[in-house]
Amino acid sequence: MNSHDRASGPLAPESDAAFPMMASRVDLLSQVLTLIKLRGELVFSAELTAPWALNFDAGSAYFHVMQDGAMRVSASDGRVIEAGPGDLLVLPQGRGHVIGTPDGKPVSARLVLFAQMKEESLTISLGGGGAATNLISGAFRFEGDNLPSMLAVLPSIIHISREALAEEAGWLDGLAHYLHAEARAPQSGAAIMISRLIDVLVIRAMRTWVHKAPPENKGWLGALADIRISRALKTIHDAPFERRSVAELADIAGMSRSSFAERFTSLIGAAPLHYQTRWRLLLANEMLKGGRTRVSDVARRVGYESDAAFSRAFKAQFGVSPVSVAHPEE
Structure with missing residues (x-):
């Protein structure tokens, strides 16, 4: 297991309160609109x-x-x-x-x-x-x-x-x-x-x-109306810190691995694993705001064993370090 693959167990979210959407399992559109x-x-x-x-x-x-x-x-x-x-x-x-x-x-x-x-x-x-x-x-x-x-x-x-x-x-x-x-x-x-x-x-x-x-006119949101791709999206969103392989997501969607990867990427604009990582980092960004949670704790919660690996991925996504989000005054 490398530093990007830790997803569950004792270092997973300690409670649903860490991110309220996990408790209610609301629909994908609501999750997107909550973040923006x-x-x-x-x-x-x-x-x-x-x-x-x-x-x-x-x-x-x-x-x-x-x-x-x-x-x-x-x-x-x-x-x-x-x-x-x-x-x-x-x-x-x-x-x-x-x-x-x-x-x-x-x-x-x-x-x-x-x-x-x-x-x-x-x-x-x-x-x-x-x-x-x-x-x-x-x-x-x-x-x-x-x-x-x-x-x-x-x-x-x-x-x-x-x-x-x-x-x-x-x-x-x-x-x-x-x-x-x-x-x-x-x-x-x-x-x-x-x-x-x-x-x-x-x-x-x-x-x-x-x-x-x-569907061809919907871009990313088209996935919400695609029954098979939406199953995979729901799996990612319902359990965002459980890392799944492309093969596992394809099986959930009821598609072959190659067909699933092609369809997912064409609708979402990102490959399945890239999207999975991006979504986890978006949730991490929300957790860090306000400085109430340590960067190392958030890193573990979203599935990174290494703080350094988490910081690199976070900065690649947002252009800033996780510390600067947690403590903007510093």
Whole structure:
């Protein structure tokens, strides 16, 4: 057994309290979102007439609920979506995007919001007087040290059509109603209300998208809808400190070793053992925060017999040493 293979026994987690998700065995999407900490920031309504276009800078992520009209959405990676009435679009990566009519000249969304939004009404208007488009839009952020690894999970645009939404009993209509009310006339507690509504909208959008989009379009999250690969993922997440071989994971998935490794890597973007190690280090990063647990203890809990091996792997993953996470003031 080498320094990377220790996984269980007396040096495994001492209790489920070390990482609460282990006790409840929550689903994989919840585990990912727990680590990257979704936080809603802002909601506003937009009354737009053709031609128009808004450029959203990199930084916050955004969603757009199409109440009526039509628009083109262009992500920073070149992906373009044509959206119509009733559609929901979520741009989770925070890399910037443009929305508008094809003939619109983009103006800064940040400047328009700054100039037009008021405390008593979070509404903007823009355009040349042509065909109308009305939106409810909002900004949110993912926070946490695990962003680089976990945002790779998400596509540049999550597009859920009106037809797909119609199959799910109007959940978006209900959320949009309350978001619109907060944008039109914010009341006491608006900030926390908006944040919580955005949380629900984004999480529900991800869940719907996982089940509706073709597997080839899902990137990492496509694995959640792939029955065989999701079995292997669940095994890794339910017992993250028990190191398993590719052959063992393939057997759990009910696939040959080569087919499993190829399918897993194509969906996840990482080979099975690399992903297993990365997930354990993400959990280790959470354990170290606050300085309440010694680095050597965390190293043993996540399966490393050697502090030096753990430190090398941790620094390769996060670019900093585990000591600097546990004791940032030093």
